[in-house]
Amino acid sequence: xxxxxxxxxxxxxxxxxxxxxxxxxxxxxxxxxxxxxxxxxxxxxxxxxxxxxxxxxxxxxxxxxxxxxxxxxxxxxxxxxxxxxxxxxxxxxxxxxxxxxxxxxxxxxxxxxxxxxxxxxxxxxxxxxxxxxxxxxxxxxxxxxxxxxxxxxxxxxxxxxxxxxxxxxxxxxxxxxxxxxxxxxxxxxxxxxxxxxxxxx
Numbered sequence: 001x002x003x004x005x006x007x008x009x010x011x012x013x014x015x016x017x018x019x020x021x022x023x024x025x026x027x028x029x030x031x032x033x034x035x036x037x038x039x040x041x042x043x044x045x046x047x048x049x050x051x052x053x054x055x056x057x058x059x060x061x062x063x064x065x066x067x068x069x070x071x072x073x074x075x076x077x078x079x080x081x082x083x084x085x086x087x088x089x090x091x092x093x094x095x096x097x098x099x100x101x102x103x104x105x106x107x108x109x110x111x112x113x114x115x116x117x118x119x120x121x122x123x124x125x126x127x128x129x130x131x132x133x134x135x136x137x138x139x140x141x142x143x144x145x146x147x148x149x150x151x152x153x154x155x156x157x158x159x160x161x162x163x164x165x166x167x168x169x170x171x172x173x174x175x176x177x178x179x180x181x182x183x184x185x186x187x188x189x190x191x192x193x194x195x196x197x198x199x200x201x
Contacts, residue, residue: 002026002060006046009038014163014187015087017062019045028062029083031072032091032163032195036188037064052083059083071095078127085115088167092195102128112199114168157183160190 005028007021014035019026028049030038039045047062048069061083063069068090075086089098092113101109102125110121157178164174177194185193 002049002051004046004048005062007044009041009043009045012038012041012187014159014191015091015166019047019062026060028060029087030062031068031087032167032188032191033068033094034062034064035163036192038188061087067095071098074128075124078124080120080123085120085168088114089116091167091191092199101125109199156185156187156190159187160194163187163191164194 005019005021005026007019007026009017010020010025011018012035015029015032017028017030017035017038019028028047030047034047047064048066049063050061050069050072052059052061061069061072063072072083072086072090075081075089076083081089093101093109097109100106105125107118107121107125110116110124111118116124160178161171161174164177165171169177174194177198178190181190181193183190
C-alpha cells in the first residue's frame with residue numbers, strides 16, 4: 001500500500017497531477033480542494049494517498065490532509081459511492097460542511113453536488129451518520145510548505161471546464177458555472193469560484 005508521496009510536482013492537469021519521486025512519476029487524481037492548495041509546478045509536494053486496486057487498473061488518489069483521505073475512505077464504503085463520486089463530493093463541499101449536512105439530515109444541500117440525487121443523498125445521510133470516524137482537530141497539512149505563484153496554463157478556462165466535467169457536471173452546466181468569471185484567473189481559482197457559485201445557488 002502506498003500511503004504517502006514526497007517529491008516534485010511535475011504536472012497539473014485537473015483533476016490529475018504527476019509527482020516525481022526519485023525519478024518515478026506517480027499519476028494521481030485529486031479533489032479540487034487539494035488541487036487548489038498545491039504549490040507551483042516544479043515545487044516540492046507531500047501528499048497522503050489511497051491506492052485502489054481493480055482488475056484493470058491500479059489507481060492512486062492524493063490528498064493534502066489526512067482528514068480528507070479519511071472522509072474519502074468513509075465515502076467509498078457507502079453503497080453506490082465509488083472513488084469518482086467521492087472526489088466530486090470532496091471537491092464541492094469541505095469536510096465540516098459535509099459532516100454538518102449528514103448530521104442535520106440536509107439532503108437538499110447534498111443534491112447540489114454532481115452525481116448526488118435524492119436517493120444517494122438520503123443514503124449518505126443514513127449510512128454515514130453512524131460510520132463517521134472520530135474526527136479530531138486537524139493536525140496540519142502536507143501542503144504547508146512555502147508557496148510560489150502557480151504557473152498559469154495556456155487556457156485556464158478550458159482546463160477548468162474539463163475539470164468540472166470530470167467531476168460529473170454536464171458540459172453545459174460546467175460552462176454556465178464558469179460564465180462571467182474572470183478569465184484571467186488561474187485554473188484552480190476558476191474551479192474554486194465555480195464550485196462556490198454552484199453550492200450557493
